[in-house]
Amino acid sequence: xxxxxxxxxxxxxxxxxxxxxxxxxxxxxxxxxxxxxxxxxxxxxxxxxxxxxxxxxxxxxxxxxxxxxxxxxxxxxxxxxxxxxxxxxxxxxxxxxxxxxxxxxxxxxxxxxxxxxxxxxxxxxxxxxxxxxxxxxxxxxxxxxxxxxxxxxxxxxxxxxxxxxxxxxxxxxxxxxxxxxxxxxxxxxxxxxxxxxxxxxxxxxxxxxxxxxxxxxxxxxxxxxxx
Amino acid sequence: xxxxxxxxxxxxxxxxxxxxxxxxxxxxxxxxxxxxxxxxxxxxxxxxxxxxxxxxxxxxxxxxxxxxxxxxxxxxxxxx
Numbered sequence: 001x002x003x004x005x006x007x008x009x010x011x012x013x014x015x016x017x018x019x020x021x022x023x024x025x026x027x028x029x030x031x032x033x034x035x036x037x038x039x040x041x042x043x044x045x046x047x048x049x050x051x052x053x054x055x056x057x058x059x060x061x062x063x064x065x066x067x068x069x070x071x072x073x074x075x076x077x078x079x080x081x082x083x084x085x086x087x088x089x090x091x092x093x094x095x096x097x098x099x100x101x102x103x104x105x106x107x108x109x110x111x112x113x114x115x116x117x118x119x120x121x122x123x124x125x126x127x128x129x130x131x132x133x134x135x136x137x138x139x140x141x142x143x144x145x146x147x148x149x150x151x152x153x154x155x156x157x158x159x160x161x162x163x164x165x166x167x168x169x170x171x172x173x174x175x176x177x178x179x180x181x182x183x184x185x186x187x188x189x190x191x192x193x194x195x196x197x198x199x200x201x202x203x204x205x206x207x208x209x210x211x212x213x214x215x216x217x218x219x220x221x222x223x224x225x226x227x
Numbered sequence: 228x229x230x231x232x233x234x235x236x237x238x239x240x241x242x243x244x245x246x247x248x249x250x251x252x253x254x255x256x257x258x259x260x261x262x263x264x265x266x267x268x269x270x271x272x273x274x275x276x277x278x279x280x281x282x283x284x285x286x287x288x289x290x291x292x293x294x295x296x297x298x299x300x301x302x303x304x305x306x307x
Binding site: 064093146 | 240241243244247291293297298
């Protein structure tokens with residue numbers, strides 16, 4: 001399986017993602033934002049970080065970079081594109097995912113472990129995954145997912161919500177909502193479910209000594225689904 | 228031409244920064260405030276001398292980059 005991780009000026013989780021993808025069997029290539037063409041890929045990842053210093057709006061500048069035209073075409077042809085954290089912000093700014101990520105409700109940068117409940121397993125990202133609730137890490141200032149009422153209805157009707165913030169037993173409520181996201185949304189798909197954006201970082205949960213193993217479960221399952 | 232444009236949050240979008248500014252002003256003794264909403268202001272100096280053309284170009288810039296129309300509105304407030 002071939003993957004590509006795109007590095008924007010200010011990306012800082014690109015190498016972590018590279019390590020994670022390689023650990024679980026992907027042949028990964030790093031791609032510079034100024035390149036025009038993507039290498040042959042089964043998965044394209046937009047990593048976390050602070051592309052362009054979060055100027056104007058998080059992800060807004062990166063969403064207009066040269067490589068993004070190829071990413072848009074790849075996604076429109078059904079290619080799998082995953083955006084983590086800043087990558088999620090870039091995907092919404094690029095129009096590949098609906099909605100927007102606002103400043104966290106309590107104006108704090110949040111950096112901690114959280115639990116997410118998988119809402120939809122009928123897709124290449126979560127099909128056959130052996131857990132319903134995963135412990136991931138979040139580190140963001142703008143993760144407060146927002147969209148209009150009409151958009152929310154559409155997202156819900158099309159089963160586009162991928163992950164909810166929850167507690168470790170899967171209860172989804174305001175107490176388990178770290179940033180004020182509508183309906184506790186932590187990750188969403190596009191209509192076709194080939195594009196996934198999520199604020200949590202699975203690549204930070206691939207080593208039991210350093211963190212946890214739920215990221216390993218995610219990546220192992222992902223590569224099996226893509227084979 | 229120099230075009231001035233403001234970007235404001237749409238009515239039903241939460242503005243936590245505006246809220247904190249409101250609370251702080253309130254704490255300083257400005258007790259007559261109903262609400263504070265924070266926005267952005269841009270001055271764009273263009274090579275174009277035609278007012279209509281410059282404004283049209285700035286509107287395109289707003290739609291494509293300066294504003295996110297899911298949450299924000301834009302308004303040209305001055306052209307000279």
